[in-house]
Amino acid sequence: xxxxxxxxxxxxxxxxxxxxxxxxxxxxxxxxxxxxxxxxxxxxxxxxxxxxxxxxxxxxxxxxxxxxxxxxxxxxxxxxxxxxxxxxxxxxxxxxxxxxxxxxxxxxxxxxxxxxxxxxxxxxxxxxxxxxxxxxxxxxx
Amino acid sequence: xxxxxxxxxxxxxxxxxxxxxxxxxxxxxxxxxxxxxxxxxxxxxxxxxxxxxxxxxxxxxxxxxxxxxxxxxxxxxxxxxxxxxxxxxxxxxxxxxxxxxxxxxxxxxxxxxxxxxxxxxxxxxxxxxxxxxxxxxxxxxxxxxxxxxxxxxxxx
Numbered sequence: 001x002x003x004x005x006x007x008x009x010x011x012x013x014x015x016x017x018x019x020x021x022x023x024x025x026x027x028x029x030x031x032x033x034x035x036x037x038x039x040x041x042x043x044x045x046x047x048x049x050x051x052x053x054x055x056x057x058x059x060x061x062x063x064x065x066x067x068x069x070x071x072x073x074x075x076x077x078x079x080x081x082x083x084x085x086x087x088x089x090x091x092x093x094x095x096x097x098x099x100x101x102x103x104x105x106x107x108x109x110x111x112x113x114x115x116x117x118x119x120x121x122x123x124x125x126x127x128x129x130x131x132x133x134x135x136x137x138x139x140x141x
Numbered sequence: 142x143x144x145x146x147x148x149x150x151x152x153x154x155x156x157x158x159x160x161x162x163x164x165x166x167x168x169x170x171x172x173x174x175x176x177x178x179x180x181x182x183x184x185x186x187x188x189x190x191x192x193x194x195x196x197x198x199x200x201x202x203x204x205x206x207x208x209x210x211x212x213x214x215x216x217x218x219x220x221x222x223x224x225x226x227x228x229x230x231x232x233x234x235x236x237x238x239x240x241x242x243x244x245x246x247x248x249x250x251x252x253x254x255x256x257x258x259x260x261x262x263x264x265x266x267x268x269x270x271x272x273x274x275x276x277x278x279x280x281x282x283x284x285x286x287x288x289x290x291x292x293x294x295x296x297x
Contacts, residue, residue, distance in 0.1 A: 001179075002175050002178050003178075006174050006175055006178045007171050010167075010173065010174035014169075014170040015167070017166060017170070018163050018166060021159070022159065025155055025158060026151065029151050029154050029158070030147070033151045034147055037143060038142050072251065073162065073254075076254065076258060077154075080157075080158050080258060081154055084259075086259060089258065089259045089260045090260045090261045090264050090265060093255040093260035093265050094260075094264070094268050097269055098272060105214050108218050111218065111222070112218045112221050112225065113235050114235045115236055118236060118240075119236070119240060119243050122240055122276050122280065123243050123244055125276070126244050126272045126273075129272065130268050130269070130272045134264070134268055
C-alpha cells in the first residue's frame with residue numbers, strides 16, 4: 001500500500017543521497033578544473049589516448065574511470081566537465097555503468113560468498129569488450 | 142594558473158550538476174519506494190523463474206536477482222544473503238548470480254541519470270544487459286568444461 005510515509009521515506013532517502021554526493025561531486029570537479037587550467041589534463045590525456053582510442057574515447061576519459069571508482073556520481077561529474085560527442089557519451093556511460101566502484105562492490109559481493117576477484121576481472125573485461133563493440137556498432141563520430 | 146577562474150568554474154559546474162541530479166533522484170527514489178510498497182518487485186520475481194532456470198540457478202534466487210537488477214548491488218546482496226541459507230546454492234551458482242548482477246545492476250537509477258547526461262538510454266541498457274548475459278554464459282561454459290575435465294578420468 002502506498003501511504004504518505006512511502007513518499008516521505010523516498011524523499012528522505014533522496015535528500016540523504018544528494019547531501020552525501022556533495023562530498024564527492026564538488027572535489028572531483030575541483031580537481032578536474034585544476035588539472036584543466038594547469039595543463040596537466042593534456043599530459044594525462046596523451047598518456048591514455050592510445051588505450052582509450054580502442055573504444056572511440058578521448059584520452060581524458062581515463063579520468064572518468066578513475067573518479068568513477070570513488071562513486072559513480074563523481075564519475076558523472078567528471079563526464080560533465082569534459083567535452084564528449086553524443087556517441088562518446090553513450091559509450092562512456094555504458095562502460096562506466098559496467099565497471100564502477102569495484103573495490104566497494106567486490107567487498108559487498110565477497111561477504112555473500114562469491115569470488116570477488118573473479119567478479120571484478122569479468123566486469124573489467126566486459127566493460128572493455130562492450131566499449132569496443134559499441135564503438136563499431138554506433139554510427140557517427 | 143588562474144585560481145579565481147578555477148573556483149568560479151568549479152562552483153558553476155557543481156551547481157548545475159547538483160541541481161540536475163537532485164531533480165532526477167528525488168522523484169525516482171519516491172517512485173522506487175512506491176513500487177516496493179505495492180510489492181511490484183515480488184510480483185516480477187514470481188514470474189521470472191524462467192530467467193533463473195536459464196542461468197542454472199534455483200527458483201528462490203529470483204527475488205535476489207530482480208532486486209539487485211532494479212535497485213542495486215547493496216540491496217541485492219542483502220536479499221541474496223537471506224536466500225542463500227534456504228536455497229543452498231553452490232559456489233558456482235553464487236558466482237553466476239553475482240556476475241550477472243555485477244555487470245547489470247541498479248538499472249532504473251543509472252539509466253535515468255546517464256540519459257540526463259546525454260547518453261542514449263536504450264543503447265546503454267541493451268548493451269549492458271547483453272554483456273551481462275554473454276559473460277555469465279561464458280562463465281557457466283568455462284565451469285562446465287572444468288567439471289567435465291575433472292570427472293573425465295573417472296569415466297571408463
